[in-house]
Amino acid sequence: MTNKTKKRTSKHFDRRFKKQLLHPKHWGTWLVVGLLFIFGLMPAWLRDPIARALSWIVLKIAKKPLHVAKVNISHCFPDKSSEQVEELLRDNVDNFVIALLSQAELAIRSNAHIKRRVQLHGFEHVQAAREAGQPIIFIMPHVWPIDYAGLRLNIEIPMVTMAKAHKNELFNWFSNRLRSSQGGRVYMREAGIRSLISELKQDNSFFYLPDEDLGREQSVFAPFLGTEKATLPVVGRLAQAGNAQVLPVSIGYDQAKQHFNLTVLPAVDPDSMKGKENEALALNKIVEQVILAYPEQYMWFLRLLRTRRNPDEDIYQ
Template sequence: MARQQKHFDTRFNAGLLHPRYWGTWLVILILSLFGILPAFIRDPMSRVLAKLVMRIATKPISIARINISQCLPELTPDEVDSLIRDNVEAFILILLSQAEMLFRSNDHIKRRVQLQGFENVTQARAAGHPIIFIMPHVWPMEYAGLRVNIEIPMVTMAKAHRNGLFNWFSNRLRSSQGGRVYMREAGIRALLSELKKDNSFFYLPDEDLGPEQSVFAPFFGTTKATLPVVGRLAKAGNAKVFPVKIGYDKKAMVFHTTILPALDPDSMVTKEDESLVLNQIVEQVIKAYPEQYMWFLKILKTRPPGEAELY
């Protein structure tokens, strides 16, 4: 079993109809209905719901406030509050939209997700390279992954949800373009194996995975523990590494997705260099759409020796 590639089974099974999932089925039905609504109707509704979430999501908002204050110390308290309100609104808007990726056509997805810079990916693949896309945890990251998966074969990796039905639904969405979704336990070896099969994937370098093998590097106005594995993966899998940014344009009601130029392999020779480069990429992507980053994550959980815990 230890050698078996672990990926999610997205086939339907009768166990998903168990009464303990009936409440989840109702949520999925509601999300599906929102997913097929036109954006000009759905978006204003999300803004109203965001006001309710601001009142009840006290713990996530507290984490977001700590993160923003640490990363962007130049912001005034009022500016921090404004950014949090915009962040919650972006979360609700994209949550209510996501089901469209499962139920709407590829032509619809291409209209909704405007893709720029993909010619660089095409050139790299023509030269025989699979691709590692670098993107932090932003609310519309699923849109970026699905949009790119329309163009090239992709795999991804995700943490399992405790709710089996939601786990099935979210991974059906992620694999709707034929991509395979690995469990996190599959590890780096599974991703390396996929690179050698000419499959590409997104790597999210901003998650705090603890002190083991992580390197501390500057990050905005603070310091962050970063796991430097991309350089080794790219070298072993003969892959090119492309940063990606995505953000929702409320006026045009489309997602702008941009593939940035490939990273220079020489910039990631040492773990310290790679950690610095990865953090700089995360900063660059967040700065493009700061209100659409997942500020509620405990991205600063691991602190340098001698520093107090933040959460």
């Protein structure tokens, strides 16, 4: 293997099982993973009520994340009363625990089961892009069921993804085994934009999450719900370099019907993303649209408004 090949392969997460994962320091994590597998085998009618019952633990102990979520919701929905903010927060925690306890089913259940659990709508937009010979950059913000969206689409078309490494080696192995269970590669964040462009040129599609706050440098401030947000305008250049179409995607869990609704929306007009300011505005509008479809299922715990126009402002203090 050449040095060049080593450099390339090192950008992927190693999904192979290693003996050091059996070290006693990981036994507590193995217990958690084992429980997740048990929950993954449970039917939703049994698992969901357990998840809702356990959500009160998160509400009791997750003080810092809950504070961040309250700040985000209050800024994004300034017209909401404190009672409405609390109600949205409780629903959000319910959906977090439901998604967490059910996640292992993506790794251990059949594709037929995943297709039943994730109802796919708007696939004609994917087919149109594929018939045009183009890969796809799916736009989706951080939502609790995002892995369901990625793996459901990966059943239909070749895809890769990019993820941040867990500090815990075992969770790292578990989450990346899950995300690559349909054959897609999982890149480390350090792999960078060039790796994604290379994948597009090899006809592999991927999800791009434009809502994360990546700091002031190269970001553009644009309106976002009831506030404004620093957004990195890079999707337009990615799509152009990889000859890709950009398709927004929304997903939400229907607790009554016990399945996910995954909707692929029409392709974004490339002209709407010409220029950094226009692209930031277009991306924020897409994120708004996806969040408002299922506001109780967005990851409000992220510090998505950390970078403010006034560098001395810290809304999370």
